[in-house]
Amino acid sequence: MKKPELLAPAGDFEGLDAALAAGCDGVYLGLQAFGARASAKNFDIEQLQKAREICSFFNVKMYATVNTLIKQNEINELLNVLDTVAKVGLDAVIVQDIGVAQIIKNKYPNLALHASTQLAIHSSYGAHFLKNFGFKRVVLARECSLETIKAVVETGIETEVFAHGALCVSMSGQCLLSSFAGGRSGNRGRCAQPCRQGLIYDNKKGMWLSTRDIMLYDNLPSLIEAGVTSLKIEGRLKRPAYVSQVVNQYRKGIDSAVEGRFKPLNSKEKQDIAQLFNRGDFSSAYVANSEDYGIINPFRSNHGGIHIGEVLKTGKKLIEIKITKDVADGDGLQIRTGVNQEKDIDIIYSGKNAEKGSTITAYIRPGTKVKAGMQVFRLTSESQMQNLKSLKRSDVLVSVRAVLLQNKISKIFVKDDFVEFVAEGDVCQSPKTQVLSEDKIKENLFKIADMPIQIDNIDIVSDGVFMPISALNQLRRTAYEGYIAKRIEYFKNDIIVNKYDVKQPNFIYKQREQTYFISNDIEAGRYAQSKGTIFVYEPLDIRQNYINKYLGNLNEQSYVILPTQLNDKNANILMKAIKKANIKNIMLNNIGQLGLDLSNYNIAFGPHIPLLNNIALNAAEQYNPQVISVFSELNFNEFKNIQNKNIPFAIKVYGRERLMILNHCPARTALGLYAGKENCSMCHEGKKESLLNKTLTDRIGEAYSLRAIYNDDYCIVEMYNSKATSLHKNINDFKGMGKIIHCTFETTQQQIDILNAFYTGDFSILSSMETTTGHFDKGVM
Structure with missing residues (x-):
């Protein structure tokens, strides 16, 4: 089996050092702008250069995240960032925006492009x-x-897979919850993680969107056998100690799997990882077909720690704890109140190290309410922290050869498996009184100070010379420093930079005042078609035994919009059904769907293909779309900054925004179900515990509606905003543009009434509804 790359996070220099010490093959890091972890410390230009030199010397690949969506007015700043990346000589850039990818292809043709999970x-x-x-x-x-x-x-x-760390509950790049809940867009690196907050589902309180962290250690042999190129550890916002522990463990696992001696994690190894961070045990996620309650922990969204005991007695300032695991001075403990995680009590144990089975005394703040019987967990282990600090990166092994011959230029050769550097010094002299002995030369050459090298062997060729120690010192320093510089340069990626000009566009677009009606309701769709509107059928059931029947009701003028999440199996089923129904028009809803065989179809770009800048639009033009939907995170002024004179635009003037795509079912999770999703029939049978007509309600009362898309594997759940976005008050701003009306939870009659409102200009029905203008006015951060 080919050994995959072990890719580690580097949120800052401490994280980088931890990753290198733990044995990673590559690191990914963010810059000061355009990264999906804007809250990480990230790297400025000087730090990036220094980090590149360190990674180059240790032959560790270095990838920069430029994985956010870029607005048109940010293009020049983006080019400056990419120029820096090219100058430093990074190995690849991780991107989300196809406009950014287009720039890199044109301006930096040998800079590798990695497609972000976004x-x-x-x-x-x-x-x-x-x-x-x-x-x-x-x-x-x-x-x-x-x-x-x-x-x-x-x-x-090349295929990169997340092996360990946080799991986004929504398909990445398709989450708008943070965006619509507070204006902080995950697509812009500013996710506020509202998914980790408490919600109400079917009158039950819990964190129904808070996922357990992924741990795929025990699946390493299967992943390696599958041919994965890179195994990624998530965690640019985590502490260096976390990076050290997790990366070091996965280093051992990958090496042992390739060498045929792999063993699953034992209890101590799993506990060591969990001690650094866990959200109530781990999940093997979708790689190993985890489901529902195996994905979600509704009771804890922050670090769960390790259970270590129970409160025996309480006092005003002191409590006694019966411990089930060893406890050390400086350990961070947490007393669980049983109310919620915000009410848990954090303390630092200060006292003698204690063995499991004993009782310890801990201080609490006066007035803290602690009761006997409360469970105690350890959040941080002082001994573990100290052990991880002792983990040091391996220095590079070199061979040194000194050639010191009378009346010849002195030379020192420093060599590893990749490079060799030769330093030349003064001419060696014939000895008059004192010969520079080989022992003295070796002693001198072993002086490496804090240089990141380890001398494997020293070979000395000398015929007995005299050389001042100061001259030998200087020659040694020149040799070692020159070797380091040459090795850094050897592994540096020399990026070609072509001339590339970006012209600022004017507000010009191809005019086509066409209305598109997206709905699953065929009766409402037929009404829309009778008024000259293009009906875009949205299939909610693509099971093989059902989809042909639904599509058979459509005519040739209809479009079918593809579900955003559509694996190979279900794509094959749906595309065959579309062909059988003689449908010629398809609206795509994921950029990857351009990889389908679309040669016999007219295509349109749906609302969930984000194109925020002119370069992305130009990249999209080559696929000849009939229309491009305006992405919902652009405000109107930002939209006016992009153009494409060859493609008409359509803006959604009515419809609820889809905020998330969920691969777990909140209904099944609330029932505590781990398995059986493939054969679930609760919704089809209309059971009261099913997902039908259910919502997830947040702490301020916003009720997010849920609906399922059925397929032959299991259902995908979509979560929608509590209010519909309606731009009827701004309708005159969109003259010459297409309009999209998207109905999801409305009845047939409500859909027809909404259509008529836009046909007649009488918006009284919309004015009577509680709607929002979304990001049309303010946009997102």
Whole structure:
């Protein structure tokens, strides 16, 4: 088996040092702008240069995240950032925006493109699109099964898989919850993680969107056998100690799997990882077909720690704890109140180290309410922290050869498996009184101070010379410093930079005042068509035994909008049904769907393909779309900053925004179900505990509606905003543009009434509804 790359996070220099010490093969890091972790410390230009030199010396790949969506007015700043990346000589850039990818292809042709998980690629056809576009690697969506991973590997594109760390509950790049809940867009690196907050589902309180962290350690042999190129550890916002522990453990696992001696994690190894961070045990996620309650922990969204005991007695300032695990001075403990995680009590144990089975005394703040019987967990282990600090990166092994011959120029050769450097010094003299002995020369050459090298052997060629120690010192320093500089340069990526000008556009677009009606309701769709509107049928059931019947009700003028998440199996079922129904028009809803065979179809770009800048639009033009939907995170002024005179635009003037795509079912999670999703029939049978007519309600009373898309694997759940976005008051701003009306939860009659409102200009029905203008006015951060 080929050994995959172990890719580690580097949120700052401490994280970088931890990753290198733990044995990573590559690191990914963010810059001061355009990264999906804006709250991480990240790297400025000087720090990036220093980090590049360190990684180059240790032959560790270094990838920069430029994986946010870029607005038109940010293009010049983006070019400055990319110029810095090229100057430093990074190995690849991880991107989400196809406009950014287009710039890199044109201006930096040998800078490798890695497709961020934010592109939501989850199929082999999506991988084909990326490969044809010019991407070298895809970072797969976390929702991929092992079967899908294998299919992607077979396309020939490098395949990167998240192996450990946080799991986004929504398909990455398709989450608008933070955006619509508070104006902080995950697509812009500013996610506020509202998914980790408490919600109410079916009158039950819990964190129904808070996922357990992924741990795929025990699945390493299967992933390696599948041919995965890179195994990624999530955690640019985590502490260096976390990076050290997790990366070091996965280093051992990968090496042992390749060498045929792999063993699953034992209890101590799993506890050591969990001690650094866990959210109530781990999940093997979708790679190992985890489901529902196996994905979600509704009771804890922050670090759960390790259970270590129970409160025996309480006092005003002191409590006694019976411990079930060893406890050390400085350990961070937490007393669980049983109310909620915000009410838990954090303390630091200060006292003698104690063995399990004993009783310890701990101080609490006066007035803290602690009761006997409360459970105690350890959040941080002082001894573990100290052990991890002792983990040091391995220095580079070198061979040194000194050639010191009378009346010849002195030379020192420093060599490793990749480079050799030769330093030349003064001419060696014939000895008059004192000969420079070989022992003295070796002693001198072993003086490496804090240089990151380890001398394997020293070979001395000398015929007995005299050389001042100061001259030998200088020659040694020149040799070692020159070797380090040459090795850094050897592994540095020399980036070609072409001339590339970006012209600022004017507000020009191809005019086409066409209305598009997206709905699953065929009766309402027929009414829309009778008024000259293009009906875009939205299938909610693509099971093989059902989809042909639904599509058979459509006429040739209809479009079918593809579900955003559509794996290879279900794409094959749906595309066959579309062909059988003689439908010629398809609206795409994921950029990867351009990898499908669309040669006989008219295509349109749907609302969930984000194109925020003119360069992205120009990249999209080559696929000849009939219309491009305006992405919902652009405000009107930002939209006016982009143009494409060859493609008409359509803006959604009515409809609820889809905020999330969920691969777990809140109904099944609330029932505590771990398995059986493939054969679930609760919704089809209309059971009261099913997802039908249910919502997730947040702490301020916003009720997010849920609906399922059925397929032959299991259902995908979509979560929608509590209010519909309606731009009827701004309708005159969109003259010459297409309009999209998207109905989801409305009855047939309500849909017809909404259509008539836009046909007649009488918006009284919309004025009577509680609606929002979304991001039309303010946009997002």
